[in-house]
Amino acid sequence: MSDSEEPQQKTVIGIAFGNSNSSIAFTSPDGKAEVIANEEGDRQIPSVLSYVGDEEYHGAQAKSHLVRNPKNTIAYFRDFLGKSFADIDPTNAHSSAHPIQHETGVAFSVEEKADAEPSTLTVSEITTRHIRRLQESAADFLGKKIDGCVITVPTDFSEAQRKLLAEASKATGLEVLQIIHEPVASLLAYTAREETSHPVDKTVLVLDIGGTRTDAAVIASRGGMFTLLATQHDYELGGRQFDDVLVDHFSKEFIKKHKTDPRENERSLAKLKLECEATKKTLSLSNSAQISIESLAGGFDFHSTVNKLRYDLLSKKLADQIVGLVESVVKKAGMDLSDINEVILAGGTSHTPKIASRIQQIFPSTTAVQAPATNPNALNPSELSARGAAIQASLIAEFEAEDIEQSTHPAVTVTPHLPKPIGVVIHSPEGDEGKAEDKVYVFLDAETAVPARRTATFIGTQVGGDVLIRIVEAKKESVDITPPKEVKEKATDEDDEDDEDDDEEEEEEKVIKRVTEVEKVIAEALLKDVKKGQKVEVMLNVAGDLTLTITARVVGGKGGVRGTVPG
Ligand code: ATP
Structure with a gap:
């Protein structure tokens, strides 16, 4: 067969679709998964779309519009997919476009075009637009049309939600090869790095601390097969709660100086939240961080600093909750902490050193905790899902649909397994x-x-x-x-x-x-x-x-x- 007759290889990517951020990754010809930066250079791309005039903004640019244009800025929508309005918790969308009831479930009403009536955009439509922007960024980076993808979702995503996600992606012309569980993708990202041809049997706990939720899963990895043994979720625990700790701390300081509470004004609160998030990220790397906001409230500027020790004390309760979640998922799996051979910390909030060290403390020293603060060789927790999805995408790119069904890791969860060693x-x-x-x-x-x-x-x-x-x-x-x-x-x-x-x-x-x-x-x-x-x-x-x-x-x-x- 001549070169020209050889079947064209599909270009496939992995997509991690989070409530707060999304990431895209591809696998290079030498088998290494790499996360792609979008046109603005971001690898964690906020899952946000904002409409100003006739323009659609995406990612970090859209997120910055939460201050000036919150009602036309759609954020934190992923978990609304496939849910009825009565079943959603709209709290996270408090400072952005508010979800509304729609015959298909949930929608948003935004001024999409200048001088026109507001449009009603369903969550499916927003998902399609978001995925299209991710697809375009990947195509731009790789210089090729993207044919297919593997997308990650939490383990509690229902069949209906998975179906809608696949349809929303297909609407962009992107074939969804498979939808896989986030913790399985994180585990894949690590196992792909191991150099042995036979992966070592182990029991792994994946703790994913994102922006709006925390998910824990215990997975048995046996002979290269993964079995989900137990999962646990906390929908009110994530990076946003850590931001709020700093919002409250700095607000108190501001009130002392200026007798006005920046949390009482929507715009001041939005400014403070964005800056506190940046301050919090700095504290993951250094012992103190500065905050500086022009005209925060009442015309007053705000400048202050906070040190890590203070922040760790202020956020201790949240760290306690995370530890509690870990203990309860292990218990749910019918196991003991010492049965866990490895803990993988995933999600942006897992960059927090104190959280990683608290987790390490509850496990025996033989349990490896994979996080930047506990292992210098750990992978970036924010990139695990996308990397795992890219690895899976490259593995199954040329499979037929029914073979993909067979290789679906979640399907492994229903196979029988040995109750005792x-x-x-x-x-x-x-x-x-x-x-x-x-x-x-x-x-x-x-x-x-x-x-x-x-x-x-x-x-x-x-x-x-x-x-x-x-x-x-x-x-x-x-x-x-x-x-x-x-x-x-x-x-x-x-x-x-x-x-x-x-x-x-x-x-x-x-x-x-x-x-x-x-x-x-x-x-x-x-x-x-x-x-x-x-x-x-x-x-x-x-x-x-x-x-x-x-x-x-x-x-x-x-x-x-x-x-x-x-x-
Ligand atoms: P979810 O679906 O739970 O909202 P996600 O998967 O969309 O989460 P991630 O990117 O995993 O989002 O996590 C986002 C959170 O991680 C944000 O609250 C962000 O502030 C936080 N974060 C990102 N980097 C750091 C860092 N270096 N230190 C501390 N927190 C961080």
């Missing part, structure tokens, strides 16, 4: 200390999606003779071995002096040891006359109905034993 116990007549001992190895962790198959080899015996292999249902138990307080204080006295941020709270580092114990023996196999140091291979096959097939043999030897246990 399955272990292998090797009885050794002479263990490490010269005494007979049983060694328990976890073969398949709990929550492994089935069917599954694993093979492992063990040293059968240190002395030679018969080897008894038992396949067991295991039980993992956590033993808290946190050192007693006095010991810890002694150890930390010298090295913690200059950490000004930590002085109002004790930094508890938990040390939790995991012990695997046998709960129930499922099957036994005896391998006769195994030579000293010879290896024994055990193969376990778990069918979809949980039927187990066990095969055990001496490596290099003849024959072996095989048995089946119904599920």
Whole structure:
């Protein structure tokens, strides 16, 4: 086939569509996902559209119109998609165009054209316009027409909402290859970075702290398959609440000086909110931040500073709420904090150092917390969803529609999985200390999606003779071995002096040891006359109905034993 006859490769992108911000990403030919900056250089593009005269503004430009032109500026609309007016919480749209009731659900009435009657724009229409602008930015950057995309949505997006989102995107000529869950996309962004061909099995908690909401999900990653084990949401906890902490703080200062409350005037409040958001972001990087607003209220300018310690104290309650959400999603998954191998912090608010350190404190030190403040190699939390979506888009770009259905990660959530870990116990007549001992190895962790198959080899015996292999249902138990307080204080006295941020709270580092114990023996196999140091291979096959097939043999030897246990 000549070059000209080769099928044209589709140009596909990933889109993270948030209530506050959206991002677009693509995968370069070397497989790396990159987030695209729009014409203004923004990678986090506010999901805002504003109408002034005959112009439509988008992103950061539109967001700045929240001060001068709030009633023609549409913001925080994503979660309204596919909802009836009675079911929405309009609080976030308080300082922008107000949602109104419409036969299709929710709409906005804005002066879209100069000298014309206001138009009614449905949430679907606004979504189409927003996605069109994102598509144009991506096409501009890549210098190519964009054919398709993968879009991320929260795990609680309903079927109806997903359908409307797909239709709204299609209206721009953009084929939606797949809609995937935000936490799965964040996990994909990290797993794509691992250099192993077989991803390590682990249980991951994705904590997404955005602008208007916080979502937590526990995901089991087994053999490259993801299973959502539990999700939890807080719709009243996000970056906006952190902004409000500073709005209240500076308002009090302003009132003291000028006897007027900037929160009582809509325009002053809008100005203060925008500046407080910028101040808050500075505090994620430095120990203090300035705020400077010309003519804030009553004709008075406002200049002040705030330090990180103060801000952390003022926002402590919000951080407590986030910690509470994490604990409750782990509990909902029927797990213990020490069952979580990794925590991925996603969403813009996850840049906040204090939040990352608070999360790290509640987990044992063996749990990796992926956030800029706890790991210098962490990915940018604001970019995870878009990156994951771009990776998925490049993986499925050339698939047929039904194959995409098959590869849908959320579909994995309905596959059966192992309720308990399955272990292998090797009885050794002479263990490490010269005494007979049983060694328990976890073969398949709990929550492994089935069917599954694993093979492992063990040293059968240190002395030679018969080897008894038992396949067991295991039980993992956590033993808290946190050192007693006095010991810890002694150890930390010298090295913690200059950490000004930590002085109002004790930094508890938990040390939790995991012990695997046998709960129930499922099957036994005896391998006769195994030579000293010879290896024994055990193969376990778990069918979809949980039927187990066990095969055990001496490596290099003849024959072996095989048995089946119904599920
Ligand atoms: P949602 O759908 O919950 O509204 P989103 O996914 O649209 O959220 P994100 O970009 O994840 O939005 O998060 C936006 C929030 O993150 C804003 O409140 C913003 O102020 C905050 N944020 C962004 N960068 C930082 C930073 N460096 N430090 C602290 N907060 C930040």
